[in-house]
Amino acid sequence: MRYSKFFGKTRHDPPCDAESINAKLLTQAGFVEKVAAGIYTLLPLGHLVFTKVCNIIREEMNAVDGQEILMPALHPIDLWEKTGRIKTMDDILYKTTASGNKKFVFGASHEEAVTPLAAKYVNSYKDLPMSVYQIQTKFRDEPRAKSGLLRGREFGMKDMYSFHTSEEDLDAYYERALQAYTNVYERCGLKSYATTASGGVFTDNLSHEFSIQTEAGEDTILLCEKCDSAQNLEIAEGNLVEPDNTEKEEEMKEVDVERGFSVADNAKAHDVPNYKILKTVVYEVEEEGFVGILIRGDLNVNDTKLENYFKKKLRSASPAQLKELGLVQGFISPVNNPADISFIADNSIKSVVNFVTGANALNKDLVNVNQGRDFQVKDFADLVEVRAGFKCKDCNNDLKEIKAVEAGNTFKLGTKYSENFGLNFTDQDGKSKPVIMGCYGIGTTRLIGTIVEAYNDDDGIIWPKSVAPYQIYLIGIGANEEADKLYEDLKSQGFEVLYDDRKDNPGTKFKNADLIGIPLRIVISNRTMENDSVEWKLRNESEAEMVKTTDLNNKISEFLNN
């Protein structure tokens, strides 16, 4: 393709309203154009990447026996009433009322379409297992759509749905699907981490998120590089590094202090490490009232773990609530606590002797406080937010903390949707049973955004070979005839070439090449032709080299195949 004829050329400056790296670079380089928040047009460059990403996904889904279909976006509303998601997902659903007062939901997901479809074709155990997928457009009225292609209101998605006679069969297929997902990301140049997660509005059963490391990520992931395992911060478990704290229990004493309200202020005032501060956080738990959570001063409570412990919704008590309970913020202690609340402790406090804590009064602290002797707790539990510094619960290796984008989801749906739509099968024993389902989603356009977040530098995008819009960015400097000829030669070899044939100066073309980020840049000029050579430079390397034109085709093939 000749860049002079290309629609969607690069801009001199990034768009002023782009808040994410991917939106900034993809717009400036001419891959996408914003129509409204979260709604983009894919320009020719963007569409080429999209096609490559979709084809990689397609091949991997076919490899796990997925059969490609295409379901509509218009869903009669009664389907969504049947699953109850018309209520639970109400805030993000686009709806319309058509002629004849017919109401439709625009597909934000397709369980409501695929389950009744399967019910028309699945009768017997002989029809199972079965797996279908589509590469289609989803509509979600996302409250925050400010991350470019990472969070769209209209966005591309591959969603696959599998159907099984038993949990065991689902489990076996689910493992295959996880591997297919790992393959997809790897082929797109991305290292993915499958983390267990809560299923959100999709299911109460097990689910996985696929996380890709990038600074723009909204998620925090704890990695064990030895086990090659990953956990989402929200539910991560790990081994605590125990303090070296072998002293004997001393006598508890109340002391006067002048200090701030934080753990650090407290530790400084008493000249002790943070871990020796006994931190008390008060929560209001739905239907249970107020509860005090005790944890080491150097650690934080993980709200998701706490919710899972109580199986109730909860939130931190407000300053006003604390005051009402007769508690002094920053000086709360389980010892002689004036409020009628119970205390639950994180396991971390078990191994600390002689805690420092407040004395439930301003500028009064207790020192040498010991659990069991000076205060009791109702229960111990794992309530700690695991961060970098914790050890892997399996191999005790250091956990590493990374920011990540969630680039895919898999869910064991079980029989929820089958029961909604009467999707049953007759088993070998002659009995009718609900079909067991799994579902597997990858945002196709989001994946493009993720790749850009992972692969860029100050000059622009750096596409992995597998998903680059073109393989070669050819620049002619003078030597127009030779450049034209080389372009035709390379095309005839089947290489994908974007030929910058414009009359612009070399600097403009070099900047353009870097911004667009095609893996291989080839420059031909009168100077290079003097040595029957071209200049060869990879986007992800800083040095250029000269390559004889006679060696060029082989060298390109070698580069592309490695």
Next chain:
Amino acid sequence: MRYSKFFGKTRHDPPCDAESINAKLLTQAGFVEKVAAGIYTLLPLGHLVFTKVCNIIREEMNAVDGQEILMPALHPIDLWEKTGRIKTMDDILYKTTASGNKKFVFGASHEEAVTPLAAKYVNSYKDLPMSVYQIQTKFRDEPRAKSGLLRGREFGMKDMYSFHTSEEDLDAYYERALQAYTNVYERCGLKSYATTASGGVFTDNLSHEFSIQTEAGEDTILLCEKCDSAQNLEIAEGNLVEPDNTEKEEEMKEVDVERGFSVADNAKAHDVPNYKILKTVVYEVEEEGFVGILIRGDLNVNDTKLENYFKKKLRSASPAQLKELGLVQGFISPVNNPADISFIADNSIKSVVNFVTGANALNKDLVNVNQGRDFQVKDFADLVEVRAGFKCKDCNNDLKEIKAVEAGNTFKLGTKYSENFGLNFTDQDGKSKPVIMGCYGIGTTRLIGTIVEAYNDDDGIIWPKSVAPYQIYLIGIGANEEADKLYEDLKSQGFEVLYDDRKDNPGTKFKNADLIGIPLRIVISNRTMENDSVEWKLRNESEAEMVKTTDLNNKISEFLNN
């Protein structure tokens, strides 16, 4: 693919609610599944055909320098207010109100999206000409969605838009696009006819419809097979076959008759051919009142031509209106007409001598009526509905009448949308001018429906090779091991094989093969293996033959390449 594992198997009976052949066959054979009126899921077989059709279209659009993009379906409503189509297309637009009271239209067409997009990238004559296309989903709340894939509410479409500096450049590109369209249909096995048409809500300028001959078609097309030209009945022109009517003018006489009200009744009563009846049809023309149109009794008035003549809306006068005018239906005559109306005549009456007509009274006729002598007309015009029997206006060959489906549209949009969105360019003379646009649409899913309407018989679909979901339908009868081996062999040769490996009886499999309509059926059984052969049968031929297994690969390749 093994049919035993296939999702979306054939049904024993067609769906009871399918009103068209394509919906009936595509559903029964497992290509599509209806979700709601005009809304379908493409099952794996349907998706395979869809992919092939889209790829053919893609290749042909690329060949005319179309650059593929993907625009969103969600359009901010102000774009549609700007073009006024929020009103003119109101009845078929799906709309939604999203969070923050933002209003969106779901794209029924994409002029409103592509024009502002082009405006961001087109500045100078150097950026033109340029052509972009997308293969995307359209949403139209069609009042009648009863023709299966021929008329959908959510349907696939390829829409291309071209941008030019001059009418001449548009004209030249438009010709190339017409040829690309002809190629698309031809490659899908269809003979297309490009007919000129009115542009509807898209434009007042020239447009073409691409018509495909099928009995299910809603359109009537007049063909000249010698010129290879086609005209839509609505605006068709043709040469009249002049009657052999050389008699002299006789004296006009009033006669009493007892007859019915039709032309045929009249001709029979007077023992003259139909053409000698002078037919008078009264219309009510907007702002003009009533007008009598005179035409030969064997011909009909074409309402579209009449509207174009008056440039006003009109309709036939009702019996009540005729009565009020003092006219007797079936006996109306321009001679001594009692109502105060003027008469316009179709050219066809010029060459007839001694007409018979009513005498403006029940059971009274006039014979030997002659134009100019017995009555005057205000004007002559071409108002005749051209049907089979007319001659081609260019070569005077017989015109043939066929039923056809409209399978594509092309429009010269001119500057309408450019002006709406300020899409201007700076020309070589330094002046700012509006960009001149063309647009070109093919319904992708409609094309699948059209192919089925054109290619079927009592047993099922007969896919053209280029768009068949698979190339070969392989049936094993006994000889399971040999059938499995042949399946693997054929696959390894790169052939697309649907292998009916079920335990069903041969009759069921043969019926299945015919219903699905894959071009080549190969049967392997113990009997065929005795001669180291397989049975070879083409879907569009009735006879089978035996082919040696050693010759099979070559014969298949030869068949596929022809």
